[in-house]
Amino acid sequence: MNTPSWLKSAIFYEIYPQSFCDSNGDGIGDLNGITQKLEYVRDLGCNAIWINPCFESPFMDAGYDISDYYKIAPRYGTNEDARRLFARAHELGIKVLLDLVPGHSSDRHAWFLKSREADRNEYSNRYIWTRDAFDYPEGFRVQSGLSDRNGNYIVNFFSSQPALNYGFERCDYDWQLPVTHPDCVATVEEIKRIMRFWLDLGCDGFRVDMAYSLVKNDPDRTGTKRLWQGVRAMLDEEYPEAVILSEWGCAEEAIDAGFHTDFYLHFNACGYNALFQTDSYDYVDRAQPTECFFRKAGKGNVRVFLDEFMPKFRYIAGRGHMSLPTGNHDMIRYSHHRSQDEMKLVAAFVLLMPTIPFLYYGDEIGMRYLDGLVSKEGGYFRTGSRTPMQWTDGKHFGFSDTDGELYLPQDEKGAPDVQTQLADENSLLNTVKRFTALRAANSELQAGDNFEPVYAEDHAYPFAFRRGKFLIAVNPAKKSAEAPLAEGNYRKVISVNGDAGIGAGKLHIDGVTLTVFEEV
Ligand code: NOJ
Numbered sequence: 001m002n003t004p005s006w007l008k009s010a011i012f013y014e015i016y017p018q019s020f021c022d023s024n025g026d027g028i029g030d031l032n033g034i035t036q037k038l039e040y041v042r043d044l045g046c047n048a049i050w051i052n053p054c055f056e057s058p059f060m061d062a063g064y065d066i067s068d069y070y071k072i073a074p075r076y077g078t079n080e081d082a083r084r085l086f087a088r089a090h091e092l093g094i095k096v097l098l099d100l101v102p103g104h105s106s107d108r109h110a111w112f113l114k115s116r117e118a119d120r121n122e123y124s125n126r127y128i129w130t131r132d133a134f135d136y137p138e139g140f141r142v143q144s145g146l147s148d149r150n151g152n153y154i155v156n157f158f159s160s161q162p163a164l165n166y167g168f169e170r171c172d173y174d175w176q177l178p179v180t181h182p183d184c185v186a187t188v189e190e191i192k193r194i195m196r197f198w199l200d201l202g203c204d205g206f207r208v209d210m211a212y213s214l215v216k217n218d219p220d221r222t223g224t225k226r227l228w229q230g231v232r233a234m235l236d237e238e239y240p241e242a243v244i245l246s247e248w249g250c251a252e253e254a255i256d257a258g259f260h261t262d263f264y265l266h267f268n269a270c271g272y273n274a275l276f277q278t279d280s281y282d283y284v285d286r287a288q289p290t291e292c293f294f295r296k297a298g299k300g301n302v303r304v305f306l307d308e309f310m311p312k313f314r315y316i317a318g319r320g321h322m323s324l325p326t327g328n329h330d331m332i333r334y335s336h337h338r339s340q341d342e343m344k345l346v347a348a349f350v351l352l353m354p355t356i357p358f359l360y361y362g363d364e365i366g367m368r369y370l371d372g373l374v375s376k377e378g379g380y381f382r383t384g385s386r387t388p389m390q391w392t393d394g395k396h397f398g399f400s401d402t403d404g405e406l407y408l409p410q411d412e413k414g415a416p417d418v419q420t421q422l423a424d425e426n427s428l429l430n431t432v433k434r435f436t437a438l439r440a441a442n443s444e445l446q447a448g449d450n451f452e453p454v455y456a457e458d459h460a461y462p463f464a465f466r467r468g469k470f471l472i473a474v475n476p477a478k479k480s481a482e483a484p485l486a487e488g489n490y491r492k493v494i495s496v497n498g499d500a501g502i503g504a505g506k507l508h509i510d511g512v513t514l515t516v517f518e519e520v
Helices: 031-036 038-044 081-089 112-115 182-201 222-238 251-256 270-277 302-316 340-350 382-383 416-423 428-441
Strands: 012-015 048-051 070-071 094-102 203-206 242-246 261-263 320-325 356-360 452-455 464-467 470-475 483-484 492-497 498-504 506-509 513-519
Touching: 031 038, 031 270, 038 081, 038 428, 070 081, 070 112, 070 182, 070 270, 081 094, 081 182, 094 182, 094 242, 182 222, 182 464, 203 340, 222 242, 251 261, 251 302, 270 302, 302 320, 340 428, 340 470, 340 492, 340 513, 416 428, 428 506, 452 483, 492 498
Parallel strands: 012 048, 012 356, 048 094, 094 203, 203 242, 242 261, 261 320, 320 356
Antiparallel strands: 452 464, 464 470, 470 513, 483 506, 492 513, 498 506
16 A cells, blocks of 8 residues: 655644635635645644635535535635645645545535435435434434435434435345445445545545544444545555545544544544543543643643553554644634643644644644634534634734624634744744754654653653654643653753753653653
């Protein structure tokens, strides 16, 4: 299998198109706005972006409900704008991933409107319909009573997102088609066609939404993995430099399925939360970690993370990667209840791990999570993490010059902005830049299999790990900390907030400090 050459050194920036930059003064971000800001992305040290769905949609789920997979949403611009964006990004050495949403479309997609018709037609099986309008099959969420067709349809996420039909690995009822059924094969072929369309226009791959969800009645994801292996074979042959990144939350399955990298996220597991998310709503099967590791309180347990992460890391070694984000459009921002000093540690850590780093737009300046906003486009609690970017301390923080309404309200005056932080050597933004530069300059700090915990004890601080000749120590706790360390000659490369030293078989590190050493 082919591995795209650019992935190892990739540093990603996630762009929520609604909220990044409004180039035409209508109060909402757009593709030309993104293009205008690509130099900023490059200067930040990111060489790849992921843009959340930007296709035609009624926006019941912020664009994860697509009504035309082949068309940029008019509010963001045109396909021609997308082509220009890709071309400009490439001039600047930036790769672009689009968001592929294969699990479901909008219920206003033309395929679905045909599918819900009572008369049989080409799209009758494009979605999953029960035989009868009074069927409520166990284990599925269905919508009923909304069409002339005598049946209920299965939804994948919100009610407005009917599941596309890739078939069933195990068929229990006659309305459940096998994955080999020509109509299910046609759905897969359509997804490949969509991928080719955007790759031909110049994008570099896809982040794949709910990638695990395609084949139904598939508890071990055997059918879903088989499906993606077919897609990967197509890419290897036709687009060997294209990357697919899954939202799967189980790297073992996703890499087996052929994804180049899988997100390490806040669901399906608790390692991510044990590191970063004290206010998490989703600790799964392990006793609630007392607090997350990256807090001044110093009550976290890095082992909860490592015990989960290391087996995954070893399993996929040599075959694929995990991607570690500072946050995303589905999580409460990492700035929540964190000082700038604490955020610096999280960002630096994400940029030093063997995973592929993702910075969520605005996290590089510590944009705040705006609590209590009215839900926008199916955002609900997520809305507070999706507010317009803060570029300057001027009107609308430089996001838009509209005199009308913004896509979402912004933070109060005095909130962090790019311009102010660029001028401050010690800002979060300039700290992030130092670490993107460090990663870019050292292949041992890029995505890879070289990661060895050196000090990681139950309920203890600091955490120290080795990556090649580099030794990284991080102590998010307010109190200084010590750890035993085998003798060696170390040179300090960079330190954030406080200081650290190595001597007499010990590492000593100040509170809220991250230090990178190099063995000489
Ligand atoms: C995951 C996306 O990240 C989220 O924003 C969306 O609501 C669901 N998938 C459904 O597509």
